[in-house]
Amino acid sequence: MGKLRILAVDDNSISLAAIEQELKKEYEVIPVNSGARALQYLRRERPDLILLDIQMAQKDGIETLREIRQMERCWGIPVIMLTSKQDKATVVETSKLGIYDYILKPFKGEDLHNRIDRALKK
Numbered sequence: 001m002g003k004l005r006i007l008a009v010d011d012n013s014i015s016l017a018a019i020e021q022e023l024k025k026e027y028e029v030i031p032v033n034s035g036a037r038a039l040q041y042l043r044r045e046r047p048d049l050i051l052l053d054i055q056m057a058q059k060d061g062i063e064t065l066r067e068i069r070q071m072e073r074c075w076g077i078p079v080i081m082l083t084s085k086q087d088k089a090t091v092v093e094t095s096k097l098g099i100y101d102y103i104l105k106p107f108k109g110e111d112l113h114n115r116i117d118r119a120l121k122k
Contacts, residue, residue, distance in 0.1 A: 002028065003026065003027050003028040004027050004028070004048040004049070004120060005027065005028045005029075005030060005045075005047040005048050005049075006023060006027045006028070006029050006030065006047060006048065006049045006050070006051060006116070007030045007032065007038060007041060007042070007047040007049070007050045007051070008020065008023075008029055008030065008031045008032070008051045009032050009033075009034070009035065009037075009038040009050065009051065009052045009053060009056075009061070009064065010031075010033065010051075010053035010056070010082065011033050011034055011053065011056040011057050012053070013033065015053065015082070015105065016031045016033060017031075019031070019051060019082075019112070022109045022112055022113075023112070023113075023116070026113075027116075030045075030047060034056060034057070034058060034059065035056055035058065035059030035060065035061065035063060035064030035067075036058065036059055038050070038052070038064055038068075039064065039067055039068070039071075042068060042071060042073070042074055043071070046073055046074065046077065047077065048077070048120060049077065049078050049079075049080065049116060049119055049120060050068070050077055050078070050079045050080070051079075051080050051082055051116075052064060052065060052079055052080070052081050052082065053081075053082045053083070054081055054082065054083040054085060054090060054094070055083065055084065055085065061081060061082075061083075061094075062090070062093055062094060062097070065079060065081075065094065065097045065099070066097060069097055069098065078100035078101075078119040078120070079098070079099045079100055080099065080100055080101045080102060080103060080115055080116065080119060081094050081099050081101075081102040081103070082102070082103050082105055082107070083102060083103075083104060083105065084104065084105040084106075086104060100119045101115050101118070101119060103115055
């Protein structure tokens with residue numbers, strides 16, 4: 001069986017590279033640097049999990065997540081939000097949209113792995 005696919009969405013290239021570096025041994029990581037690109041990808045493909053940054057320039061993570069939730073083919077894909085904001089309103093907002101979990105940046109590799117494993121029920 002091939003590796004599980006993780007769509008990583010972050011407009012910060014350093015953050016995206018760190019995610020890819022951390023996960024590439026175990027997973028196939030599809031890095032995209034905008035919400036719009038993530039939605040484009042999701043119209044064609046179905047990853048096993050989505051890592052989604054909240055603070056992005058044109059379309060933030062919450063807007064992107066709202067659109068993902070309206071795509072029938074994406075139902076059931078666990079979404080883990082990445083954020084540097086420990087802002088209750090944001091957490092509540094994303095929880096309403098059915099996220100699986102959220103991780104504070106800068107993240108620890110082990111923490112990222114544990115949460116992904118839990119989301120994918122490994």
